[in-house]
Amino acid sequence: MTSKPTIPIRCACCQANGLHRGRGLINACYVRHTRNGTLNRFPRQPSATWMPVTPKGRQTLTDYAALVAERATPTRIRWVLSLSERQLQRYANAYRTLTAAQAEDRSAA
Numbered sequence: 001m002t003s004k005p006t007i008p009i010r011c012a013c014c015q016a017n018g019l020h021r022g023r024g025l026i027n028a029c030y031v032r033h034t035r036n037g038t039l040n041r042f043p044r045q046p047s048a049t050w051m052p053v054t055p056k057g058r059q060t061l062t063d064y065a066a067l068v069a070e071r072a073t074p075t076r077i078r079w080v081l082s083l084s085e086r087q088l089q090r091y092a093n094a095y096r097t098l099t100a101a102q103a104e105d106r107s108a109a
């Protein structure tokens with residue numbers, strides 16, 4: 001079994017400094033909340049969505065958005081942009097995240 005390296009944190013529960021076990025908790029609190037069935041008070045943090053950072057990647061995301069607006073099929077988008085299946089999923093996630101954030105901005109305004 002592989003495990004992530006533990007990093008020092010301030011516990012989300014008791015504010016003590018210690019090594020991260022999961023959900024922002026140190027091991028003692030993680031174990032205690034697991035035993036007491038109260039781990040759901042500390043929901044998992046969603047991992048950050050991949051975003052293109054290079055100019056070419058950002059252009060590909062712009063092209064992806066244009067193809068989605070044209071209602072192109074995923075197969076066509078992959079072919080036009082020369083993407084692998086995994087790359088297509090990443091651009092789809094990035095696009096969804098950006099459009100959801102824009103929709104939130106509009107509703108907040």
Ligand SMILES: [Zn+2]
Nearest residue numbers: 011013014029
């Ligand atoms: Zn704690």
